[in-house]
Amino acid sequence: MEGGVDYLADERKKAEFDVQQMKIVWAGSHHTFEISDRISKLVANDPAFSKDERTMLPRKELFKNTLRKASYAWKRINDLHLSEEEASQLRFYVDEPAFTDLHWGMFIPAIKGQGTDEQQKKWLPLAYKMQIIGCYAQTELGHGSNVQGLETTATFDPQTDEFVIHSPTLTSSKWWPGGLGKVSTHGVVYARLITDGQEHGIHGFIVQLRRLEDHRPLPGIIIGDIGMKFGNGAYNTMDNGVLRFDHVRIPRDQMLMRVSQVTRDGKVVQSDVPRQLVYGTMVYVRQTIVQDASCALSRAVCIATRYSAVRRQFGSHNGGPETQVIDYKTQQSRLFPLLASAYAFRFVGEWLKWLYTDVTQRLQANDFSTLPEAHACTAGLKSLTTSVTADGIEECRKLCGGHGYLCTSGLPELFAVYVPACTYEGDNIVLMLQVARILMKTVSQLGSGKLPVGTMAYMGRIEHLLQYRCNVQKAEDWLNPAIVLEAFEARAARMSVSCAKKLSKFANPEEGFAELSADLVEAVVAHCQLIVVSKFIEKLQQDIPGKGVKQQLKVLCGVYYLFLLHKHQGDFLATSCVTPKQASLANDQLRVLYSQVRPNAIALVDAFNYTDHFLGSILGRYDGNVYPKLYEAAWKDPLNDSVVPDGYHQYIRPLLKQQRSAKL
Ligand SMILES: CCCCCCC/C=C/C(=O)SCCNC(=O)CCNC(=O)[C@H](O)C(C)(C)COP(=O)(O)OP(=O)(O)OC[C@H]1O[C@@H](n2cnc3c(N)ncnc32)[C@H](O)[C@@H]1OP(=O)(O)O
Numbered sequence: 001m002e003g004g005v006d007y008l009a010d011e012r013k014k015a016e017f018d019v020q021q022m023k024i025v026w027a028g029s030h031h032t033f034e035i036s037d038r039i040s041k042l043v044a045n046d047p048a049f050s051k052d053e054r055t056m057l058p059r060k061e062l063f064k065n066t067l068r069k070a071s072y073a074w075k076r077i078n079d080l081h082l083s084e085e086e087a088s089q090l091r092f093y094v095d096e097p098a099f100t101d102l103h104w105g106m107f108i109p110a111i112k113g114q115g116t117d118e119q120q121k122k123w124l125p126l127a128y129k130m131q132i133i134g135c136y137a138q139t140e141l142g143h144g145s146n147v148q149g150l151e152t153t154a155t156f157d158p159q160t161d162e163f164v165i166h167s168p169t170l171t172s173s174k175w176w177p178g179g180l181g182k183v184s185t186h187g188v189v190y191a192r193l194i195t196d197g198q199e200h201g202i203h204g205f206i207v208q209l210r211r212l213e214d215h216r217p218l219p220g221i222i223i224g225d226i227g228m229k230f231g232n233g234a235y236n237t238m239d240n241g242v243l244r245f246d247h248v249r250i251p252r253d254q255m256l257m258r259v260s261q262v263t264r265d266g267k268v269v270q271s272d273v274p275r276q277l278v279y280g281t282m283v284y285v286r287q288t289i290v291q292d293a294s295c296a297l298s299r300a301v302c303i304a305t306r307y308s309a310v311r312r313q314f315g316s317h318n319g320g321p322e323t324q325v326i327d328y329k330t331q332q333s334r335l336f337p338l339l340a341s342a343y344a345f346r347f348v349g350e351w352l353k354w355l356y357t358d359v360t361q362r363l364q365a366n367d368f369s370t371l372p373e374a375h376a377c378t379a380g381l382k383s384l385t386t387s388v389t390a391d392g393i394e395e396c397r398k399l400c401g402g403h404g405y406l407c408t409s410g411l412p413e414l415f416a417v418y419v420p421a422c423t424y425e426g427d428n429i430v431l432m433l434q435v436a437r438i439l440m441k442t443v444s445q446l447g448s449g450k451l452p453v454g455t456m457a458y459m460g461r462i463e464h465l466l467q468y469r470c471n472v473q474k475a476e477d478w479l480n481p482a483i484v485l486e487a488f489e490a491r492a493a494r495m496s497v498s499c500a501k502k503l504s505k506f507a508n509p510e511e512g513f514a515e516l517s518a519d520l521v522e523a524v525v526a527h528c529q530l531i532v533v534s535k536f537i538e539k540l541q542q543d544i545p546g547k548g549v550k551q552q553l554k555v556l557c558g559v560y561y562l563f564l565l566h567k568h569q570g571d572f573l574a575t576s577c578v579t580p581k582q583a584s585l586a587n588d589q590l591r592v593l594y595s596q597v598r599p600n601a602i603a604l605v606d607a608f609n610y611t612d613h614f615l616g617s618i619l620g621r622y623d624g625n626v627y628p629k630l631y632e633a634a635w636k637d638p639l640n641d642s643v644v645p646d647g648y649h650q651y652i653r654p655l656l657k658q659q660r661s662a663k664l
């Protein structure tokens with residue numbers, strides 16, 4: 001802290017709960033807290049991981065710097081004998097998108113999920129030691145969302161027992177894969193399998209891309225980076241790549257064969273594993289993206305909350321201090337729902353991780369029954385949480401006024417890094433429409449005796465939910481979780497049923513689905529919000545130790561659902577789930593909760609336990625020492641290296657001279 005002064009000390013004294021215990025709740029357990037606390041400090045205290053100049057570096061320097069950091073991180077991981085969990089925390093706190101994200105986050109999981117035991121035995125040890133570096137090469141120039149539309153071909157040649165990987169058109173060029181452009185030696189490449197002139201759908205193939213001796217592309221391979229992306233620094237540390245194949249041959253055993261096998265004589269044999277498992281890596285990553293959403297949102301909220309307590313504007317009485325902007329009700333009504341959402345996403349992310357682990361264990365035992373539920377939950381929650389987070393980061397920038405627009409606020413880069421999460425791993429609308437199909441299928445099966453399960457189980461009480469009347473009579477009734485859950489269930493159920501009814505009027509269901517797709521997306525949002533609300537409420541039913549911790553979480557949970565109810569009151573009113581009077585009472589209660597959050601706001605963001613290094617924001621500094629540090633940082637900008645700028649003699653002086661002579 002600057003000179004030991006904590007400008008937010010008074011704010012911290014207002015906390016009504018045990019912050020240390022809240023840190024443990026946020027981390028998930030004592031164990032994860034200990035690791036993340038230790039590793040985040042290790043990274044923060046190592047100058048080799050400094051992020052200071054990232055937004056000012058030209059691309060080539062930026063990228064080389066990322067390579068340096070990634071290689072140094074790997075050295076530290078090995079020197080310190082870090083466990084897998086610690087290593088992944090270290091990469092997280094280094095906080096720089098890099099090829100390693102795809103190597104550990106997609107290449108390895110793809111081999112684990114879609115490779116046979118033999119294939120895993122061969123490839124995983126190489127990948128774990130980083131003796132090969134891999135990427136996930138699915139998307140092409142012409143197709144990303146429509147995976148079945150991919151054009152790259154993998155044609156089996158029975159003469160040589162090989163697949164011939166080929167890019168037949170320009171649009172079949174692989175385009176976007178992270179780590180591909182400049183680093184990966186290998187990729188899991190998705191291509192149309194062709195044997196004996198017959199097509200057998202999309203499959204994954206392990207393809208070597210570069211020579212291990214000198215990193216040059218193998219014969220028949222054209223490979224490069226796709227160019228600068230949105231923002232300074234940001235995702236430009238990543239080498240998203242382009243890749244073309246000209247009849248590249250790979251051995252038959254490099255097709256990932258857990259889902260289907262190609263025999264020596266070119267026959268395709270389906271295993272009893274469902275075909276959808278070819279999409280399994282995406283389910284895994286979507287689940288991690290939900291967990292990441294709470295990290296990105298909490299970061300932005302931490303910056304905006306601390307700065308809102310430091311910043312004063314208007315309202316001075318008799319020469320006294322002006323009002324802290326955090327005390328304006330408008331600031332609270334924009335900021336506190338985002339704070340509550342960060343906590344809500346943390347808990348739903350925790351639950352989704354559990355669900356994914358459970359599904360994985362079942363898949364290993366050949367139980368595929370919960371795969372549709374895992375697909376629906378990961379697709380829907382990925383869409384909901386990333387959209388709210390991207391919008392939330394931008395709202396936090398606005399909450400910081402003009403200074404939020406400075407790169408030193410950390411918010412522009414955070415936004416630029418984060419916003420593609422709404423697109424990658426499945427465009428959010430495309431994924432919502434996947435969930436819509438599952439919802440409509442569920443509604444159409446009601447009454448058939450097949451009871452909906454998991455997060456759709458509430459649909460099993462459809463008769464009751466269609467009759468439901470909310471009995472809130474006073475504002476505090478909205479603090480009753482049972483009442484809230486029913487209102488959210490009834491809203492989601494009625495919106496789905498209304499879509500299903502409209503859909504049934506179309507002779508062609510596909511035409512109906514396309515026509516109603518915008519309404520369907522709204523029904524999916526209602527369904528996904530219900531999941532988040534219900535998981536937050538479930539969390540509160542657990543034993544949560546620490547003075548005042550559970551109480552604070554109850555307040556945040558109330559803020560989360562009442563804000564949603566207020567924002568989407570059109571849905572609740574149109575479906576007659578609440579009356580106008582009840583909606584108004586919900587808003588009254590929400591204002592009461594905002595004033596309960598206010599004294600705890602700084603402590604609630606301290607509970608994220610982020611170091612100043614990780615936050616990367618002068619506005620969000622732990623000590624609140626904003627103005628001197630902003631002033632100091634401005635002078636470090638390269639534009640201030642000279643008093644008179646480069647270009648003065650060429651452009652400014654002649655201009656001024658010309659104006660002077662025009663006057664004369
Ligand atoms: C930690 C790493 C750091 C992250 C960095 C980010 C790097 C980014 C990487 C990427 O972006 S990789 C590329 C990601 N690409 C996508 O996400 C593409 C999105 N598109 C799709 O997922 C699919 O093509 C589609 C939209 C699901 C449509 O596929 P398709 O036309 O083949 O299927 P449908 O006919 O719609 O459905 C058939 C059947 O399958 C079920 N299903 C679909 N997807 C899955 C799945 N992932 N898992 C399980 N089941 C799935 C679907 O519900 C249908 O079921 P039924 O109705 O037949 O029961």
Ligand SMILES: Cc1cc2nc3c(=O)[nH]c(=O)nc-3n(C[C@H](O)[C@H](O)[C@H](O)COP(=O)(O)OP(=O)(O)OC[C@H]3O[C@@H](n4cnc5c(N)ncnc54)[C@H](O)[C@@H]3O)c2cc1C
Nearest residue numbers: 136137138139143144145176177178420423424425426429
């Ligand atoms: C930063 C970044 C990193 C990436 N990393 C990788 C990677 O490592 N590996 C990899 O393989 N890919 C990667 N991708 C690609 C990514 O997965 C795709 O861009 C993504 O799946 C979206 O597909 P698309 O680009 O084809 O979008 P499109 O589908 O072309 O979307 C364009 C618009 O059309 C709409 N749309 C499309 N289909 C429908 C429909 N059926 N109904 C209604 N609207 C529709 C979408 O909502 C969107 O508004 C990355 C992308 C980005 C931005």
